């Protein structure tokens with residue numbers, strides 16, 4: 001039986017969920033300000049995320065725009081030496097990078113072709129609940145009452161606040177600079193199809209090529225207590241390889257990262273959270289969007305088994321909540337290790353140098369789906 005679903009948010013979770021529900025004949029309205037969300041930089045999609053996209057029949061379209069990554073190289077930021085190299089080419093499923101814009105356009109194109117998916121160009125200003133009805137007030141003054149609302153509006157969205165009114169966010173203590181630079185303007189090693197993870201003191205840098213190596217995506221993460229912008233520049237400027245990045249400091253975008261306790265409530269009335277709205281992740285394992293695709297793949301599997309929409313959403317929560325919380329915990333631990341300082345950072349580098357490949361493969365086996 002076809003049911004009507006409102007999805008709030010038109011980024012990866014929102015568009016992916018629209019595709020999954022429409023595949024089973026449900027009528028979708030996606031509410032979001034416009035079809036051009038701010039999409040800067042790239043994403044890594046690990047094998048678990050790609051497998052999820054595959055169950056949505058999206059894998060081939062995504063692979064067309066993606067760059068296959070062959071290894072993760074872990075390096076010492078101080079010594080510019082390689083500590084460990086982990087092959088990604090032996091995994092069961094490929095590991096890729098993609099420009100956010102390219103992934104979004106692919107999902108949007110599929111949605112726009114589907115007559116069951118409509119878009120409402122507006123922002124949700126408020127959400128309220130009366131008996132079994134969830135009512136949305138839009139910034140164009142429209143009021144919508146929907147039998148099912150899927151909140152795919154991210155970790156700062158209205159649906160998360162509505163479902164968990166007392167959940168708070170605190171400063172994570174670290175911040176991130178993000179930049180994309182043309183490969184021709186930076187040292188050639190960065191455009192190899194590898195993820196590079198440079199571990200320093202209270203900071204780390206991740207890079208990977210996107211758009212078939214035309215551009216390289218950089219993320220520099222640092223403890224706010226240890227650095228000012230000036231000291232980041234001095235670290236990069238003294239570095240034999242990274243000094244070229246420092247010259248482009250004005251092109252970096254800064255993100256102040258917030259963190260919150262895991263949410264144990266993903267549904268209120270007819271509103272259900274998915275993606276970052278349900279389980280925002282520290283970005284250190286590059287799993288946020290991948291975990292959103294896993295929510296959607298889970299929804300798709302349940303719909304394929306003949307579940308109604310309400311039961312599908314309840315089951316999805318039961319299956320996905322423990323999985324997503326476990327990955328968020330792993331990301332948090334990884335970030336703490338990546339930003340270690342002083343003697344602990346030295347010990348970390350020594351351990352990675354000796355047994356990095358084995359430890360990391362074991363820690364990430366479930367996400368990387370090793371052969």
Ligand SMILES: Cc1cc2nc3c(=O)[nH]c(=O)nc-3n(C[C@H](O)[C@H](O)[C@H](O)COP(=O)(O)OP(=O)(O)OC[C@H]3O[C@@H](n4cnc5c(N)ncnc54)[C@H](O)[C@@H]3O)c2cc1C
Nearest residue numbers: 009011012013037043044124153154275276286288289290
């Ligand atoms: C530095 C950094 C690097 C990352 N790298 C990776 C990576 O390599 N791999 C990976 O898998 N993940 C990565 N992530 C995580 C990834 O970006 C997120 O997990 C992903 O964007 C979540 O998608 P989403 O659709 O759930 O939410 P969002 O991308 O936050 O989208 C929410 C959407 O909701 C809309 N919206 C918000 N409020 C309203 C409203 N009131 N009304 C209507 N619409 C609304 C917004 O316009 C937006 O389009 C990274 C994150 C960061 C910060």
